[in-house]
Amino acid sequence: MTAAQPLLAAVDVHAGYGQHPVLHGVDLAVAAGESVALLGRNGMGKTTTIRALIGLTPISGGSVQLDGQPVTGLPAHRIARLGVGLVPEGRGIFPNLTVAEHLAVAARSSGGRGPAWDRTAVLALFPRLAERLDHLGTQLSGGEQQMLAIGRALMTGPRLLILDEATEGLAPRVRAEIWSVLARIRGEGVAILIVDRDLPQLLHLCDRAAIVVKGRIAFQGTAAALAADRAMQQRWLGV
Amino acid sequence: MDLAGFLVQLLNGVQAGFLLFLVASGLTLVFGIIGVINLAHGAFYMIGAYLAFWLTGLTGSLLAAVVVGVAVLVVLGIAVERLAIGFLYNRDHLQQVLLTFGLILVLDDLQRLIWGSDFHSVPVPAVLSGAVALTQQQDYPVYRLFVSAVCIAVALGLFVLIQRTRVGMAIRAAASNREMAEALGIDVGRLFTLVFALGVALAGFAGMVAAPISAVYPGMGDRILILAFVIVVIGGIGSVKGAFAGAMLVGIADTFGRVLVPEVASMVMYGVMAVVLLWRPQGLFGRPA
Numbered sequence: 001m002t003a004a005q006p007l008l009a010a011v012d013v014h015a016g017y018g019q020h021p022v023l024h025g026v027d028l029a030v031a032a033g034e035s036v037a038l039l040g041r042n043g044m045g046k047t048t049t050i051r052a053l054i055g056l057t058p059i060s061g062g063s064v065q066l067d068g069q070p071v072t073g074l075p076a077h078r079i080a081r082l083g084v085g086l087v088p089e090g091r092g093i094f095p096n097l098t099v100a101e102h103l104a105v106a107a108r109s110s111g112g113r114g115p116a117w118d119r120t121a122v123l124a125l126f127p128r129l130a131e132r133l134d135h136l137g138t139q140l141s142g143g144e145q146q147m148l149a150i151g152r153a154l155m156t157g158p159r160l161l162i163l164d165e166a167t168e169g170l171a172p173r174v175r176a177e178i179w180s181v182l183a184r185i186r187g188e189g190v191a192i193l194i195v196d197r198d199l200p201q202l203l204h205l206c207d208r209a210a211i212v213v214k215g216r217i218a219f220q221g222t223a224a225a226l227a228a229d230r231a232m233q234q235r236w237l238g239v
Numbered sequence: 240m241d242l243a244g245f246l247v248q249l250l251n252g253v254q255a256g257f258l259l260f261l262v263a264s265g266l267t268l269v270f271g272i273i274g275v276i277n278l279a280h281g282a283f284y285m286i287g288a289y290l291a292f293w294l295t296g297l298t299g300s301l302l303a304a305v306v307v308g309v310a311v312l313v314v315l316g317i318a319v320e321r322l323a324i325g326f327l328y329n330r331d332h333l334q335q336v337l338l339t340f341g342l343i344l345v346l347d348d349l350q351r352l353i354w355g356s357d358f359h360s361v362p363v364p365a366v367l368s369g370a371v372a373l374t375q376q377q378d379y380p381v382y383r384l385f386v387s388a389v390c391i392a393v394a395l396g397l398f399v400l401i402q403r404t405r406v407g408m409a410i411r412a413a414a415s416n417r418e419m420a421e422a423l424g425i426d427v428g429r430l431f432t433l434v435f436a437l438g439v440a441l442a443g444f445a446g447m448v449a450a451p452i453s454a455v456y457p458g459m460g461d462r463i464l465i466l467a468f469v470i471v472v473i474g475g476i477g478s479v480k481g482a483f484a485g486a487m488l489v490g491i492a493d494t495f496g497r498v499l500v501p502e503v504a505s506m507v508m509y510g511v512m513a514v515v516l517l518w519r520p521q522g523l524f525g526r527p528a
């Protein structure tokens with residue numbers, strides 16, 4: 001699946017924290033409706049890549065384009081409004097908001113330009129949340145928090161959904177549920193950029209994969225190519 | 240003190256508490272949500288009182304003065320946040336304290352430049368100038384009752400704004416996790432500007448409705464600032480509910496202190512604060528550190 005114009009295109013992105021550089025030239029592309037796995041060992045810069053793409057960590061070099069439009073240096077809320085939804089590492093649930101409020105505060109009436117998800121659609125995806133509407137963020141189980149983080153991101157109507165470790169620390173049954181929901185979201189035509197530890201599931205869900213090694217992209221290709229190359233998996237992912 | 244006298248003082252204390260709540264709620268909101276300690280909060284109270292004096296003179300109506308004055312205060316709050324406070328987020332509290340202390344000096348000078356150093360008074364609006372009879376011997380001014388009613392309305396309005404509206408949800412979300420709120424498309428910078436302006440408007444509004452009760456004079460915000468800080472600490476920093484409880488405690492304690500122990504009246508509220516903090520170090524509604 002290759003569109004003439006990728007939905008997201010990062011070219012030679014440099015970023016870091018204060019005086020500490022982390023990304024040394026990341027090149028990454030996600031086409032409309034495509035699913036891309038972002039892989040790499042601990043501390044290689046996956047989360048930093050995501051943060052730089054969506055404007056949470058300032059970019060010190062290179063460029064990011066969304067739909068051909070430059071977004072380098074735009075504040076995160078502007079990039080989000082162009083149709084990028086985030087499910088962050090650690091879930092980012094607001095302790096002082098109820099489930100219903102999480103969904104309401106994220107809802108974009110003006111439209112996030114992606115498929116429109118409203119509360120009904122999100123609750124149909126995660127029936128568990130429908131029983132917890134009045135619970136505060138802190139009163140939810142880890143699995144429920146993760147579902148809420150995904151549902152909340154969908155409420156913004158994303159064309160691109162970015163997930164960072166969305167199955168981390170969850171029971172196997174809940175993980176399976178999340179993977180199947182991600183497949184459904186993908187089926188709606190939402191592009192996905194996903195970081196996870198579960199390589200088989202990633203290779204199953206995604207069209208392509210990219211491997212981050214020390215702040216650079218060491219491999220970018222089809223999921224099938226990565227699945228076939230045990231040596232590469234061994235070398236860069238340690239599996 | 241007979242029962243009627245007690246009742247009058249209690250009403251006075253409650254009414255003072257309501258007024259203090261208006262001031263303290265702005266202080267605690269600004270601290271709890273945008274994390275800025277605003278020492279200039281009392282100066283905005285003073286500016287509000289002067290605006291009431293000045294605009295009532297121009298328009299002949301306190302209501303008109305309040306409407307125009309609140310608009311002026313909101314604009315002033317937005318300007319101050321954009322030009323100064325906005326640079327302080329994520330900075331050391333010492334820098335905030337220095338800057339907002341500097342703001343006090345600027346606002347004090349501004350007040351002197353525009354209105355001079357004289358004491359002024361603002362007449363109670365004619366419709367509210369009467370008194371109601373509490374008992375055969377005791378009257379109570381209608382205006383003071385009116386002020387309490389207005390404060391209740393504002394308190395309810397604040398509650399609805401923060402707990403029931405989408406803007407309020409966004410404010411709470413941004414206060415607990417700014418980056419996540421940004422990633423959902425919320426313009427947190429703009430939201431914080433609004434919260435700061437709201438705080439300024441609350442302080443100034445309190446100064447305006449208090450103007451007919453107290454005099455209008457230079458430095459009138461200083462005492463109010465200290466009271467507001469005592470209240471915020473008693474109630475728990477960042478808690479609007481706590482500000483309400485603290486304001487009532489301080490309003491009533493201060494009022495009775497002045498009647499019962501005039502020699503040490505100014506220390507009564509600190510006594511209340513000490514007792515509360517011994518019992519609950521994080522304040523009445525504060526979260527444990």
Ligand SMILES: Nc1ncnc2c1ncn2[C@@H]1O[C@H](COP(=O)(O)OP(=O)(O)OP(=O)(O)O)[C@@H](O)[C@H]1O
Nearest residue numbers: 017020022040041042043044045046047048049089
């Ligand atoms: N807030 C921060 N301040 C300073 N350095 C950071 C910060 N966050 C991450 N780093 C450093 O940046 C590097 C990349 O971290 P990053 O979180 O992007 O890696 P990651 O690939 O997501 O790792 P993980 O698999 O553990 O989530 C690491 O060396 C990390 O120590």
Ligand SMILES: [Mg+2]
Nearest residue numbers: 046047048089
């Ligand atoms: Mg990470």
